[in-house]
Amino acid sequence: MADAVMSEEQKFSLKEVLDTFQSCLTENKEVKIDQYVAGWRGLVRFMNSLGSVFSFISKDAVSKIQIMVNHRNGENGAQYTTIQSMVKYELDNGLVDLTKRGSFPESGCRTLLRLHRALRWLELFLERLRTSTEDGKTSVMCSEAYNESLAQFHPWIIRKASGVAFCALPGRPTFFEVMNVGPPEQVVAMLGDALPLISEVYQLTQDLYSQHNLLDIP
């Protein structure tokens, strides 16, 4: 299915995407924004190949990716090198709406928080995929991961639309094929290697946001 919609050079490679997330970490355990955003861009490309039912999700992810790219390309781009430097810069300069929406709807801290919550979904979903059996239903794995993570932050209408989209996910064999990694055992092994690093990126961000009381930015 996906081969029909993606040309050879555009073909999704899960390994590349996961490598990008793994390359997010600096020696000092800071999270590099360029790589973080590039990882999401790769995932969105994969999601687009699954059909137009996912486009409302893709649009939101793309707009958040673009906000982060704009920060990086802006005159204060150097302050947005890592999530840690961004948090310091935006808080020191009062550039985040902390309690109610106001002058900074596109702050880096707010925007990245949305992607960060989605990273938890990804971690839970990939872990389910890794441990599933051949007949495991990706739609069930996806919706369980969603209910344990992102769903609590979404209004009813988004939860409903997401549930409908998840039903359109292909089965596990097709899903594994589209990942373009190799036979299922190889996918499982690669997920086993990559997941601890994704978890580390998630946890470092979570701890940073928690220390600065940023987990509920409206």
Ligand SMILES: CCCCCCCC/C=C\CCCCCCCC(=O)N[C@@H](COP(=O)(O)O)[C@H](O)/C=C/CCCCCCCCCCCCC
């Ligand atoms: C080969 C690996 C397998 C995994 C492939 C995963 C591909 C996923 C790619 C992108 C995931 C989308 C990330 C979505 C970010 C959502 C951020 C968010 O929560 N936005 C909401 C809040 O934003 P503000 O209004 O406060 O600015 C916004 O309201 C959301 C709107 C759209 C709906 C988001 C639904 C998210 C469902 C995530 C599961 C994606 C399932 C894809 C399955 C392949």
